Amino acid sequence: MRRRLSTSAHHEEMEKANGKSPPSRLCFLATLAAMFWIMIFYFHFTVLSSNPISIPEQSVPFPSISSKSQRISEAYEALGLPKMMAKPKPKPSDLSLWTIMCKFTSNASLGPPLENVEGVFSNTGWYATNQFAVDVIFNNRMKQYECLTKDSFIAAAIFVPFYAGFDIARYLWGYNISVRDAASLELVDWLMKRPEWSVMGGMDHFLVAGRITWDFRRLTDSETDWGNKLLFLPAAKNMSMLVVESSPWNANDFGIPYPTYFHPARDAEVFIWQDRMRKLERKYLFSFAGVPLPDNPQSIRGQIIDQCKRSKVCKLLECDFGESKCHSPSSIMQMFQSSLFCLQPQGDSYTRRSAFDSMLAGCIPVFFHPGSAYIQYTWHLPRNYSTYSVFIPEDDIRKRNISIEERLTKIPPDVVEIMRETVISLIPGLIYADPRSKMETLKDAFDVAVQAVNDKVTKIRRDIIEGHRDEDFIEENSWKYALLEDGHRPVGPHEWDPFFSKPKDGKGDSHTSSAEAAKNSWKNEQRSQMSFARIFTIIWCYEKLP
Numbered sequence: 001m002r003r004r005l006s007t008s009a010h011h012e013e014m015e016k017a018n019g020k021s022p023p024s025r026l027c028f029l030a031t032l033a034a035m036f037w038i039m040i041f042y043f044h045f046t047v048l049s050s051n052p053i054s055i056p057e058q059s060v061p062f063p064s065i066s067s068k069s070q071r072i073s074e075a076y077e078a079l080g081l082p083k084m085m086a087k088p089k090p091k092p093s094d095l096s097l098w099t100i101m102c103k104f105t106s107n108a109s110l111g112p113p114l115e116n117v118e119g120v121f122s123n124t125g126w127y128a129t130n131q132f133a134v135d136v137i138f139n140n141r142m143k144q145y146e147c148l149t150k151d152s153f154i155a156a157a158i159f160v161p162f163y164a165g166f167d168i169a170r171y172l173w174g175y176n177i178s179v180r181d182a183a184s185l186e187l188v189d190w191l192m193k194r195p196e197w198s199v200m201g202g203m204d205h206f207l208v209a210g211r212i213t214w215d216f217r218r219l220t221d222s223e224t225d226w227g228n229k230l231l232f233l234p235a236a237k238n239m240s241m242l243v244v245e246s247s248p249w250n251a252n253d254f255g256i257p258y259p260t261y262f263h264p265a266r267d268a269e270v271f272i273w274q275d276r277m278r279k280l281e282r283k284y285l286f287s288f289a290g291v292p293l294p295d296n297p298q299s300i301r302g303q304i305i306d307q308c309k310r311s312k313v314c315k316l317l318e319c320d321f322g323e324s325k326c327h328s329p330s331s332i333m334q335m336f337q338s339s340l341f342c343l344q345p346q347g348d349s350y351t352r353r354s355a356f357d358s359m360l361a362g363c364i365p366v367f368f369h370p371g372s373a374y375i376q377y378t379w380h381l382p383r384n385y386s387t388y389s390v391f392i393p394e395d396d397i398r399k400r401n402i403s404i405e406e407r408l409t410k411i412p413p414d415v416v417e418i419m420r421e422t423v424i425s426l427i428p429g430l431i432y433a434d435p436r437s438k439m440e441t442l443k444d445a446f447d448v449a450v451q452a453v454n455d456k457v458t459k460i461r462r463d464i465i466e467g468h469r470d471e472d473f474i475e476e477n478s479w480k481y482a483l484l485e486d487g488h489r490p491v492g493p494h495e496w497d498p499f500f501s502k503p504k505d506g507k508g509d510s511h512t513s514s515a516e517a518a519k520n521s522w523k524n525e526q527r528s529q530m531s532f533a534r535i536f537t538i539i540w541c542y543e544k545l546p
């Protein structure tokens, strides 16, 4: 009983500390809270009870929560872990493309600055950021984190600075599985020999990959299967991997936002931006930027494009072959800024960067599949999706041919306004601040993610200490647990079950396997030169990485 009470008291204290205190005080308060815990644990276990704390199969002394705070260990940073991966050289025939593309890894991977020619962006803080750059942005952002420690034994969580996304991007096309798996195997082999690993079997370790989870979930060792098998390795099952699209059925990956083009260096840049988005006149009811996916019979994009073309209040940016407006950050952002609602149907995989670009523009997203955001970004978006978005189930379009225009027109203007305000208020937590500096008080997507990892590892640690085990946990229901506030209540049938019945059952919405989806999404991306360029950015500019 005593223990429960103190737990919640501690919680409140931590929350307050995390809320408003400036960074240095935050560390200090967290440490104070930690010392409080030392006392409680000492008192409870040593003085009150004669039973020693039983910790299952630990060889190394188990550091209790008491010694932990908000700290993240950068112990591996000094060991040059990112350098573990080889650096392939471009072929001479590819050199002309090379020069165009390496610019995306400039400026701490934010890319080249975007000039505010059309007045769509702000004058500072905007970059042509590659959608898969989060590996490096996150790693750079970590260097600004206020509670870093070199001592992993006093850290709440351990960051593994391995560019998992950049690693696999080099080998997705035309390499055999042993090449694709090599760095992942080397990584886990190395990690598992470290003393840090044995403390919690890697449960306190996390890493970041700015790609979709399917690139790391090769199901078999067949050469034709997609990606590597990083996330299926036993060691990786214990770690947490942050990716821009996570798997609904697995517990070791977590969705974090795609990067947008906006990377403010100061709070004020965000406030000014939010203010501007509030005041904009939005002349379109809804808009859509994207390609139809004729090869995918399940895709509703064709119908969405048709509806948009027929509507007088819809704006369409069609993405066709080659360079098009659809790939110009300024055309895209301009359209989102002129729209009340932005349609975000899934492509061949659930998620799109576009959802984050549209919210940044204060445009209310319309989702057609819960996998596109609601079960993905539970750390960054409100649990109650109705507060900031509209949900139109795919089947309403696919089978019932309902009118999107009618559905959206029915939402009263005052409700639209409240929703937009919610979207605008979410902006700070959805963007990645310029990693070369740091916002004064605002918490960006990085801060939110690190806090969530901290909380998650702390909870695991507490459960181990208290001998609590979740016997009923079913990994395949991971998406349901993610939707719960405390993750521990039993989960039953859910209205979204039909969306997530596994492809292998043949009952679900998606009839292609996840790996096939990942591959297809690339086929479509490759249709434009620009995206084609994106692939190679990552491959060739490896040497330029920090």
Ligand SMILES: *[C@@H]1O[C@H](CO)[C@@H](O)[C@H](O)[C@H]1NC(C)=O
Pocket (backbone or CB within 6 Å): 103, 106, 107, 111, 112, 113
């Ligand atoms: C990096 O950004 C700065 C402005 O912040 C710009 O002056 C510079 O040209 C950029 N570097 C590259 C290589 O694009």
Ligand SMILES: *[C@@H]1O[C@H](CO)[C@@H](O)[C@H](O)[C@H]1NC(C)=O
Pocket (backbone or CB within 6 Å): 176, 178, 179
């Ligand atoms: C995989 O490819 C690499 C080089 O591309 C080669 O050295 C290796 O022998 C291949 N492995 C297998 C099992 O085919």
Ligand SMILES: *[C@@H]1O[C@H](CO)[C@@H](O)[C@H](O)[C@H]1NC(C)=O
Pocket (backbone or CB within 6 Å): 192, 200, 201, 202, 203, 234, 235, 238
């Ligand atoms: C994963 O964690 C569990 C529990 O801490 C541990 O028993 C197991 O050995 C770990 N797995 C690996 C590969 O280290």
Ligand SMILES: *[C@@H]1O[C@H](CO)[C@@H](O)[C@H](O)[C@H]1NC(C)=O
Pocket (backbone or CB within 6 Å): 384, 385, 386, 387
């Ligand atoms: C979710 O938000 C909507 C809109 O603000 C509200 O009407 C509804 O009651 C909320 N639902 C829950 C479960 O809080």
Ligand SMILES: *[C@@H]1O[C@H](CO)[C@@H](O)[C@H](O)[C@H]1NC(C)=O
Pocket (backbone or CB within 6 Å): 401, 403
């Ligand atoms: C969907 O409805 C629109 C008008 O409401 C109609 O023009 C169109 O033909 C319908 N499409 C299908 C596939 O039924």
